[in-house]
Amino acid sequence: MTVLVGPADATGPTGRAGYGNEHNEGDDMVKVRRWFPSFLFVLPSIILIGIFVYGFIGNNIIGSFAMVRTRSGRIKAPGGFQNYSSLIGDPRYQHALWNLLVLTVTFVAGTMFFGLLWALLLERGAKFEGLFRSLLLFPMAISFVAAGVVWRWLLSPATGAQAVGLNQLFQMMGLGGLQSSWYSAGRFNMAAMAIPAIWQLSGYIMALFLAGFRGISEDQREAARVDGATEFKLYRYVLFPQLSPIALSALIIVGHMSMKMFDLIYSIAGQSSYTAEVPATLMWTQMFQLNDPTAAAVNATLLLLIVAVAVIPYLIYTNRTEKGVH
Amino acid sequence: MSAATLEADRLASPPVRHRASTKGQKAWRSLKYVLLICFSVIVLMPAYALLVTSFKRQADYDQSTAWQIPAHWSVEGWVAAWNTLAPAVGRSLVMAVIASCVSAMLGSLNGYIFAKSRFPGSHVIFVLFLFGMFIPYQAIMIPLSGMMLNIQDGAPWFSGIPTLILCHIVYGIPICTLIFRNYYATSVPTEIIEASRVDGATTWSAYTRVVLPISPPAFVVTLIWQFTSAWNDFLFALFLTNQSNGPVTFGLNALASGQNPNYPQIMAGVLVASLPTLIIYIVLGKYFVAGLMSGSVK
Numbered sequence: 001m002t003v004l005v006g007p008a009d010a011t012g013p014t015g016r017a018g019y020g021n022e023h024n025e026g027d028d029m030v031k032v033r034r035w036f037p038s039f040l041f042v043l044p045s046i047i048l049i050g051i052f053v054y055g056f057i058g059n060n061i062i063g064s065f066a067m068v069r070t071r072s073g074r075i076k077a078p079g080g081f082q083n084y085s086s087l088i089g090d091p092r093y094q095h096a097l098w099n100l101l102v103l104t105v106t107f108v109a110g111t112m113f114f115g116l117l118w119a120l121l122l123e124r125g126a127k128f129e130g131l132f133r134s135l136l137l138f139p140m141a142i143s144f145v146a147a148g149v150v151w152r153w154l155l156s157p158a159t160g161a162q163a164v165g166l167n168q169l170f171q172m173m174g175l176g177g178l179q180s181s182w183y184s185a186g187r188f189n190m191a192a193m194a195i196p197a198i199w200q201l202s203g204y205i206m207a208l209f210l211a212g213f214r215g216i217s218e219d220q221r222e223a224a225r226v227d228g229a230t231e232f233k234l235y236r237y238v239l240f241p242q243l244s245p246i247a248l249s250a251l252i253i254v255g256h257m258s259m260k261m262f263d264l265i266y267s268i269a270g271q272s273s274y275t276a277e278v279p280a281t282l283m284w285t286q287m288f289q290l291n292d293p294t295a296a297a298v299n300a301t302l303l304l305l306i307v308a309v310a311v312i313p314y315l316i317y318t319n320r321t322e323k324g325v326h
Numbered sequence: 327m328s329a330a331t332l333e334a335d336r337l338a339s340p341p342v343r344h345r346a347s348t349k350g351q352k353a354w355r356s357l358k359y360v361l362l363i364c365f366s367v368i369v370l371m372p373a374y375a376l377l378v379t380s381f382k383r384q385a386d387y388d389q390s391t392a393w394q395i396p397a398h399w400s401v402e403g404w405v406a407a408w409n410t411l412a413p414a415v416g417r418s419l420v421m422a423v424i425a426s427c428v429s430a431m432l433g434s435l436n437g438y439i440f441a442k443s444r445f446p447g448s449h450v451i452f453v454l455f456l457f458g459m460f461i462p463y464q465a466i467m468i469p470l471s472g473m474m475l476n477i478q479d480g481a482p483w484f485s486g487i488p489t490l491i492l493c494h495i496v497y498g499i500p501i502c503t504l505i506f507r508n509y510y511a512t513s514v515p516t517e518i519i520e521a522s523r524v525d526g527a528t529t530w531s532a533y534t535r536v537v538l539p540i541s542p543p544a545f546v547v548t549l550i551w552q553f554t555s556a557w558n559d560f561l562f563a564l565f566l567t568n569q570s571n572g573p574v575t576f577g578l579n580a581l582a583s584g585q586n587p588n589y590p591q592i593m594a595g596v597l598v599a600s601l602p603t604l605i606i607y608i609v610l611g612k613y614f615v616a617g618l619m620s621g622s623v624k
Contacts, residue, residue, distance in 0.1 A: 035445035037529035041435050045499050052496045053458040056466035121358050135366040141607035143558030145575045146596045149582040150372045164389045204618055210337050211619060260462040263560040283464045297468055304465035311460040319453055
């Protein structure tokens with residue numbers, strides 16, 4: 001299965017032998033001696049994750065509530081929840097949130113669409129399937145920064161005689177009407193920023209769906225056909241319902257990547273671009289250009305909150321089956 | 327190598343069967359190949375632009391012929407890009423190799439415990455680890471850079487690549503743990519470990535004698551995954567390093583954002599900076615995909 005839906009607990013709880021109701025101190029010692037080495041194995045990682053993930057998150061949250069005065073005594077951040085209300089009330093932050101919304105909706109819809117379409121084209125087998133799969137997946141092997149450098153050129157806003165990149169290509173193909181200012185202007189400009197992201201991630205979603213299709217036994221298709229199901233009904237009622245856990249994983253993966261997306265935007269739009277600003281890039285600007293680490297901490301905390309709202313229910317959902325074992 | 331449970335194997339295609347087919351099915355099949363070829367061409371289009379531009383001479387470079395193949399093929403851009411990026415490529419290699427080896431080892435230990443030798447509370451800790459994989463790194467970046475600056479006060483050598491190695495090890499733990507834990511859960515029979523425990527093996531010796539010898543496939547997947555993500559990282563590099571001690575992504579971005587862009591050099595630079603991961607993808611594609619499938623969340 002994909003992502004977190006591992007079949008780990010099918011194996012049974014080895015290290016938990018002797019978890020009974022009887023309470024006997026000697027037994028307890030035996031039990032502790034049994035599991036304590038396991039705990040020691042993981043301890044270095046627990047310490048590292050404890051400090052670098054949870055400690056730092058806590059630190060960042062504390063920093064976000066700080067009251068800050070400039071050297072001249074002017075209050076720069078009022079402290080407490082007012083730090084939050086002043087960032088949320090800031091039109092610049094609202095603009096970044098709007099951009100994030102447009103980016104995420106386009107990015108998620110685009111990757112899911114192409115990922116599923118490509119998987120459908122390949123799932124019954126095709127000649128040169130391995131080649132097609134490798135070609136469609138290859139952008140995943142390239143860094144966002146490297147891809148961003150190319151896409152910055154491809155998405156140049158100039159049109160007409162000055163056009164370069166995609167606009168120029170459209171003209172050469174007689175599709176001049178498709179020319180666009182891409183991410184550089186317009187209320188929905190971030191939909192254009194989603195294009196390179198869709199280019200990079202669709203192959204990945206294809207691979208997830210393809211594994212899903214291949215995991216469904218051929219018998220089920222045969223059975224549906226024997227029952228007289230049309231191809232459409234076969235997909236609609238037999239195959240697609242079984243892919244919904246994969247679709248959910250794909251949704252969470254792409255969605256949370258979109259919320260964190262930094263490299264690609266920074267690399268395409270340049271540092272501190274206002275038009276292409278999302279909370280993740282604004283945070284960098286607040287740190288290094290506006291010299292306002294408190295606002296950056298507030299922004300980062302809110303970003304974490306947005307991601308957590310999507311991810312925590314998912315983590316609980318995918319691990320629910322395992323809880324049942326305990 | 328027993329790669330029985332590598333997720334990528336599940337992509338293995340069924341045999342292509344061309345049974346007696348109706349006209350409709352034949353039409354669908356043709357349409358399918360037309361679509362596949364079109365999509366492949368579209369996906370490759372940026373790669374085409376990269377390649378043709380990288381082999382042009384800066385002197386000949388003209389935006390109006392950007393999409394055409396070079397009038398004069400030249401490696402001038404490649405040489406210029408290599409000269410600019412070579413030191414950063416070296417730093418990135420050191421960083422990605424060390425970081426991926428250490429986090430793979432930690433991941434293997436953790437994965438073994440979480441799959442086969444649990445302790446009270448281990449499930450909760452595992453889920454807490456997993457959450458570390460999803461967090462936006464912005465949420466830890468301010469305290470992290472503060473800590474690095476503090477360390478540098480006492481140990482000035484701890485800057486640039488060493489800081490990034492530490493970050494990639496720590497923030498790589500969740501995904502490495504997940505890959506190994508899923509691998510062990512499906513390909514190490516619990517009975518073998520129990521039998522070895524009955525024979526007196528400790529947690530450690532069961533790991534080294536039973537679990538480790540069958541781990542190579544998971545190590546390959548994890549090493550590739552970690553190498554690729556460390557190599558491709560930009561966020562940590564931007565916050566914690568500078569152009570003189572940073573990795574290749576930093577160098578590439580600096581190269582590409584100068585005034586008067588030298589496009590052949592920039593595009594060759596993109597390829598130089600992507601070559602190691604592209605080579606891994608081409609040579610070890612199956613394992614690369616397996617990493618993606620087992621929880622690629624970055």
